[in-house]
Amino acid sequence: MNEQPQRKTFFGGCPHDCPDTCAMIYEVEDGKLVEVRGNKEHPMTRGTLCVKLKDYHDHHYNPDRVLHPLRRVGPKGSRQFARISWDEAIAEITARWTDIIAKYGSQAIMPYSYLGNEGLVQGLTAGDAFFNKLGSTVNEKT
Template sequence: MNAEIDTRIVRGACPHDCPDTCAFEYHVKNGKLVEVTGDKNHPMTQGRLCVKLKDFASHHYNPDRILTPMKRVGPKGSRQFEPIIWDEALSTIRDKWSGVIAEYGSQAIMPHAYLGHQGVLNGLTAGDAFFNRLGSTIAEKTYCESGSSTAWLMTVGPSGGLDIESFVHAKYIIVWGMNMTSTNIHGWPFIVRAQEAGAKVVVIDPVRTRTAKAADWHVQIKPGTDGALALGPK
């Protein structure tokens, strides 16, 4: 039996903490993952994967990968942990929380979580019903983007971002403080297509990045002067 017959393709998505959720093709040979490549047929990610996915198959089988709950058995910082089963982990959490609630009340429990690799449905709402029923303190849950999200709401309002696939129809594009060729590998191709169709691309960045070099106009401001520039145009 040749290698092509032995190997099958399983489609999936990247499990890392990133909103792009790149479409994957998992190459499985004789029941074992041997390679991961991007799905070129996906309309958004188009087969492009970031460097975090290099050697993903070997990461999957890394002997240091955590596969069970780990319980700390030494002082904090000692890195002394031992694997335990899920029943023990859940019982330990229940006992600890019961003690906290009995002494301080349920609001002493405050969940702190974010998207991670759970996606929008699970990541943003996971556990909400449970913690509401528990009567715990409900906060932002994450401080990952709280500052930028608050600034967006105060300046733009409750509006989502632009559909990045619509960038191909734009005539004038401003990339402010972002090295898209390195940090937004799925958005940049749409800007290139717009540029090829005649759009002007302006990059505002103190650093002469690869993105700045590809722009029609690089506005190389001094660090910390973004606010002055933003308030300047009339």
């Protein structure tokens, strides 16, 4: 018996930080992303997608896509990295930030995010409470 592939449609927004926050339609077949297109009902972009998104489903499966934390093991620019665990990555970031704060104060840490999509996708205030408690420098998002 030949089973038909299971195709499902999902709706979402562009993950890039652009002002339009394009509405996207994702087609998934047997658990694999096979097509991405713009949603014609989006009031601003009306179904068009920029060049960054036209091959999004191919980029999603690119063998060079970063899926795990990596540590640089060669000179900067050499593209030499080794996979590390999330625990190792968090421990290394914690150690570096602790050292920076001890030497220069907490204002030497400045999180950077901006308003491209007004935070509709990534969350405008994601991390604000953490960085406020840390006492880090913040940029005015105007």
